[in-house]
Amino acid sequence: MMNNNLFSIFDITTNNLLSLNYMSMIMALIMMPTPFWMTPSRMMMIFSSMNSLMLNEMSNILKIKKSNINCIMLISLFLIIFINNIISLFPYIFPLNSHMSFSMSYALPLWISIMIALMKNYKTTLIHLTPQSTPSILMPLMVIIETISNLIRPITLSIRLSANIIAGHLIITLISNNINKHFMSMIIILTQSMLMLLELMISFIQAYVFSILMTLYSAETN
Numbered sequence: 001m002m003n004n005n006l007f008s009i010f011d012i013t014t015n016n017l018l019s020l021n022y023m024s025m026i027m028a029l030i031m032m033p034t035p036f037w038m039t040p041s042r043m044m045m046i047f048s049s050m051n052s053l054m055l056n057e058m059s060n061i062l063k064i065k066k067s068n069i070n071c072i073m074l075i076s077l078f079l080i081i082f083i084n085n086i087i088s089l090f091p092y093i094f095p096l097n098s099h100m101s102f103s104m105s106y107a108l109p110l111w112i113s114i115m116i117a118l119m120k121n122y123k124t125t126l127i128h129l130t131p132q133s134t135p136s137i138l139m140p141l142m143v144i145i146e147t148i149s150n151l152i153r154p155i156t157l158s159i160r161l162s163a164n165i166i167a168g169h170l171i172i173t174l175i176s177n178n179i180n181k182h183f184m185s186m187i188i189i190l191t192q193s194m195l196m197l198l199e200l201m202i203s204f205i206q207a208y209v210f211s212i213l214m215t216l217y218s219a220e221t222n
Contacts, residue, residue, distance in 0.1 A: 085203030
């Protein structure tokens with residue numbers, strides 16, 4: 001029996017033998033409109049401009065070429081999160097990024113690889129644990145604080161992404177539940193439309209913040 005509460009849209013369980021909840025990303029690529037794959041098309045030009053912008057920023061932070069494997073990996077991470085956020089705004093599409101288990105699958109492997117790189121460059125790692133101009137008496141405390149902040153990075157990244165996606169979907173659900181009230185349906189529809197535009201921007205911002213923070217963490221290994 002389906003739960004009729006507000007959080008039922010985030011319920012990952014299903015009665016079907018074959019669950020398609022995790023297939024939304026693949027389905028998005030399969031159902032992508034044909035004009036997207038044609039060059040030049042408006043959609044392709046938008047994605048190309050976005051990719052160029054992100055590659056420029058990431059290469060400047062990491063001080064490497066755009067063709068470097070690290071830049072390609074990070075831009076792929078950005079696109080995966082962004083497309084998942086956009087797809088989850090469609091009706092009856094399960095919001096993958098609202099679950100910590102899914103958002104953690106982005107953050108944890110990359111964080112582990114960064115930690116391995118930091119262990120290899122242990123001198124650089126120790127330098128980052130004590131910021132410049134830190135008084136000698138505070139250095140032991142700063143080392144503890146910086147160590148804890150490094151260890152909880154994948155958790156904070158995952159919580160930030162999931163919490164923002166959950167908050168946006170909850171607001172959309174709350175407003176849409178009142179759309180059957182005829183005397184204020186037009187106001188609700190206008191509010192819902194504005195909120196959907198806001199969620200589109202938030203989808204980009206969350207993907208941008210996640211990938212840029214991961215880029216900054218990677219830059220510490222240089």
